[in-house]
Amino acid sequence: MKIVSIQLKNNGQPKYLQLFNSIKEQISQGEMKPGERLPAIRSLASQLGVNTSTVVNAYKQLESNGYITAKKGSGYFISDTKSRIHDTQFSSDLGLYKDASVINFANATPHPSIFPIESFKACINEVLERDKGFAFGYDESNGYRPLRQSILAYFNREYSIPVENEDFLQIVSGAQQGIDIIGKALLNPGDYVITESPTYDGAVAAFKSRGARIISVNMEKDGMDIEELEKKIRICKPKLIYVMTRYQNPTTVCYSQEKLEKLMLLAKENNLYIVEDDSMSELYFEKEKYMALKVLDKKNEYVIYLKSFSKILMPGLRVGSMVIPKNLIDRFTKIKHTSDISSSGLIQRSLDLYFRSEKWDEHLQYMKEIYRGRFEFMLAGLDRMGKYGLKYEKPGGGLYFWVKLPRHLSAEFFYKKCRNNGLVFIPSGIFYDNMTKNCDDYIRLSFASAGIDQISEGMEILEKCLIN
Amino acid sequence: MKIVSIQLKNNGQPKYLQLFNSIKEQISQGEMKPGERLPAIRSLASQLGVNTSTVVNAYKQLESNGYITAKKGSGYFISDTKSRIHDTQFSSDLGLYKDASVINFANATPHPSIFPIESFKACINEVLERDKGFAFGYDESNGYRPLRQSILAYFNREYSIPVENEDFLQIVSGAQQGIDIIGKALLNPGDYVITESPTYDGAVAAFKSRGARIISVNMEKDGMDIEELEKKIRICKPKLIYVMTRYQNPTTVCYSQEKLEKLMLLAKENNLYIVEDDSMSELYFEKEKYMALKVLDKKNEYVIYLKSFSKILMPGLRVGSMVIPKNLIDRFTKIKHTSDISSSGLIQRSLDLYFRSEKWDEHLQYMKEIYRGRFEFMLAGLDRMGKYGLKYEKPGGGLYFWVKLPRHLSAEFFYKKCRNNGLVFIPSGIFYDNMTKNCDDYIRLSFASAGIDQISEGMEILEKCLIN
Known part of the structure; x- marks a missing residue:
């Protein structure tokens, strides 16, 4: 040594x-x-x-x-x-960087200090009063029915998702389990999965654990490169396509209506399933609200719509949901059963009460206001740094900035430099399945868990590390 | 086609x-x-x-x-x-038979009316007061450390399990998830797994979902047929062996010390992992307490000890734990992460407080008393029915009787007859991977969720259906 x-x-x-x-x-x-x-x-x-x-x-x-x-x-x-x-380090692990003295632009989930603890605690106690022991019995593998109804009502109201029967909604123990179940249901060793490039590494890990092979399709400013996608579908006949259509992780891209329609058409023509992973479509900062791909799946045949509440409510709930095409629902429920029988009944029941109360809408507004403030603050900071060669597309919502570093600066190297100076974020390599030298020039800056003061301090560190 | x-x-x-x-x-x-x-x-x-x-x-x-x-x-x-x-029906589904007018000897988990709701509710509220939002943040993928410590202390105290470092304990969202993670970590398509025959169908389903092939070894009165086991290990070189050494499901058999030692020896000689699934070793009704196989695994190398609290506490907690051989621990934690990131932090923290209180020991005693009463009541009922040709080994503990039907009576047929008369239980076919005609002559009667009155009524229905 x-x-x-x-x-x-x-x-x-x-x-x-x-x-x-x-x-x-x-x-x-x-x-x-x-x-x-x-x-x-x-x-x-x-x-x-x-x-x-x-x-x-x-x-x-x-x-x-x-x-x-x-x-x-x-x-x-x-x-x-x-x-x-x-080799077990995922983006979410990096986000969990525990050292409190470090400014954290890596973490993608809200800080526990802004969770709606009091109102959720009231729901828990109401459930325990009402259901007693039954809150701790086994619940149905597809989920507590009233919760499925209230989530679906939310999807109908908020996103015009054209599915009205709660039998097509499956409760999962968080979106990661949703992806795991999708892998188990649809993938066999050697099968191909198409993902966006860059994409969420946790999804890639789950697909690979089924022995699947990942084919990446480049992201453009309004979604996947459709020509490249068509070609790759033709060549490798994938079992499914995994996309994040709104505020994509990490690029923050939203799909244009045109690309959504092309995606839908490709699914139909090739008889393919598409997984639409949505964790933050609520967090839009512009007037315009983007449409979900699922809206185009009129007969509930091709799109598995996966919804997480980790980023807009609390990650530790470990409850997410999936709208599932009708011919897959039995298979999914069976696999959920083999995976962990059912998700926590207490949390499902409490969440149901919460969704039915006005607290939920209030909290969403509150979260959006907090995030909008941080977003604008980080935006201003980045604007000032344009002179150092930082480039980014201004996102319309979400929790991140996807920032291109000045030429010749390696994201991995810059990450280490910033970390040694007390700031962490996620270097782009994490989001690429096949790391090449072109994958090392972006960083993802999250404002999910850093307050205004920390953002200010973090931007200073960033500037210092860019200059020296 | x-x-x-x-x-x-x-x-x-x-x-x-x-x-x-x-x-x-x-x-x-x-x-x-x-x-x-x-x-x-x-x-x-x-x-x-x-x-x-x-x-x-x-x-x-x-x-x-x-x-x-x-x-x-x-x-x-x-x-x-x-x-x-x-494919779609598991023993636990049958157990969830919802019709309240039917006597349920199928269900293997306690009735919600005897859950320790008040004391657990106090723990939940204490955690929410103490940890606030942090109870709903992400917890470490291997589990909340204080809970791992308190569970391990319980294993040391109660079962002399020779593992003292909580780094070797992995929290899972229930035992079923434990089995699922074991399958993901150790099995590839085409691998062999040896199970007892009969065995728990949920484990078989999880192993098969990895493409594994199941080899069954016959159960004797004191554990697996060791000669048959040795032969099958030699022939098919399995990746792992799945056993329930105490009050086996469904046969109620406990392994003799001699067979435990032979099992351990076979694991060492063949460099094999053994999964020891334990959900009810606390429920012994005799003076004698049976030893866990894990006790013989002095260096924590071969036995994955999987512990569920569903049957002795509450199934809806969805928290179980595994003691994992040291060279597997990283792999398991990584797979847990890809499966559902982490188990509910709120429930883990509350369970930790609960285990550290005297309430836990009190509840165990209370559960045991309740079950012992039902056990003796059902035993007396079965004794009276000896004249119809019912046969069984009196179990030393657990929640079931494994009853051989009179010759020529099909369990499947008898199940349908009883169900039509208002009683459900589990016919033996469910517990066999390869159903042959020899697998249709037992029934499993559980007294987990039926009270004394219901047991009495159920035994009458059983008698009526045996006579006619």
Whole structure:
């Protein structure tokens, strides 16, 4: 280990974390090889002039992330690459960066301080009074019927989704489970799935866990490149297409009406299912509201509409929903059963009461106001930085900016630089299935969980790191 | 059948499985109708350019899943949708028989009226006071750490399970999700899994959804037939063995110490994982407490210990836990993440408080007393019916009796007769992967959700249906 290259600074970041990052870097860059032994704790502590507890903590972090392994009585050793948690890191993990001293533009879910806890608590207690033990019995695998009705009523009212029978709605334990169930229902090893490029890595991971092969189609300013899509459908005959039609993650693109219609036509012509993943269509900051692809699926045949409430309500509810084409519904309910029998009855019942109260609309307005404020604040900050060569399309809503870095600046490199200066976000590589050098020039900045002050501070760090 | 649409690829997946999936799809999508005849084996094999054994295997899989039916001398035919029992109906579905006028000996979970609602409600409100919005943030994918600690302390105290680091405990959204995650982590299409025979159908369904092949080993009075097990391990080199060592579902058998040790030895010799599914070891009615197989896995290397609280607490919590061998833990956490990110934080936190209170021990005692009363009552009833030829081994605990019917009486037939008279239970066929005529002579009677009065009434119906 090159101890000389370890420099601990008084920059507000805990020393053990600096040490952790520094050693991790040496391991990642191959300067330390699997099997190599780390210096003894005392000896390293004295060479660096820090407490032994600093080294102990850094080693523990390295161990819990799979970089090193303790062997009883003989110290710490660099792990085999295979055991590193490294390859298990999803965008959402990065978003969960726990260090509170770091400004977080990575996290895509709202901060717990703005959750509607009081009104939701009232719903929970009302359910427990009303249903007693039945709130903790098994619920139907397709979900608590009144909740399915109230969610569908919301979809009808808010998005004109043309499905009125709650038998076609399946409750899932969050959108991620929805994607997992879709994979189980429709994919066999070797099947092809078309995704947008860039796209949500958690979906790619779920499809791949079924042995599926991912084919990416480039995103344009108004949706997928339809010509490329047609060609790839012809060549690889995919089982399904996965899209986010509104405020796409990470590009923030919304599909034009024209592209939605073309997508729908392609689904019909090729007898294909399309998964439309929607987690934030409520968060529009312009007058115009974009249409869901599902609206065009008049007979409920081709589009699986997957709706998460994590970003507009609370991620820890672990309840999402899917509108499912009629000939798939039995298969999906069966797979939900084999996956986890049913989602929490207590939460489903409480959520039903919540949706039926006026609190839900009030909360949506409140969330939108908060997000709009942050959006405008971050927008102003980015505008000021145009002079450094940052480029982006102004999004009409959602929670992110998708920002192109100045030429020759690697997103991965810039991420590390900013992180060392106390700011995290998501570098574009995470969102590409096949990383090439062209995939390393964007960053995704989220204003979901950072307040105005933090956005202000974060923008300063960003500017500092761009200049130096 | 559209033979043109069947495309067998060299993608590592066995051809018979590809063929199975392809035909299944055509049936599910209505392209092949009930009653329609499948192509003859030889003719299909030659059209597809495969061995006849490939077609035979695919047809067998379809048959065992209820999609097609063999008619002697005239070939295979698409089944009536109703007969696809194995595919859509699980034991737990049967248990959820909703008609309140029917006596329910099928349901394996306690009745909501005996859930500890008041004390659990207090825990929920305490958590909401204490953690506010953080109760609804994302929790770590491996679970809320304090809960992992309190569950592990319980395992140490109650069962001497020799694992002390909560990093080896994974929280799951119920035991069914645990099985699903095990399948995703360890099974690829075509892999073999050994199960007890009879066994829990929900586990079989989860393994099959990974394309695994099930090999059954006969249950004896003190556990699996070890000779048969050894032979089958040698022949098919399974990826894992799935067992319920205490009050096995449905046979109520507990493994002898000798068989546990042999199982452990076989795992070591063959470098195999064993899943030990435990949902009711707390419910022993004799002085003697049976040992968990996990106790013998001193170095936490071979046994995945899966613990459900559905039967001893409340099924709707949707929280279970797994003790995982150390070299699997990262893989499992990653798969949990891809499955549903994390389990409900609110419920995990409340459960943690509950386990740390004395309420938990009090509730366990209360549950045991209730169940013991029902157990003895049903036992007395069955004793009186010995004269009709009913036979069973008196279980030492658990929630069921596994009752052999008089000769020549079909369990399926008897089930229908009783159901028409107002009593449901589970006929043995559900618990066998390959239904043969020998699998239709037992019934499982559960006293989990029926009170004394209902047991009394149910036994009368049983007697009436035996006599007439």
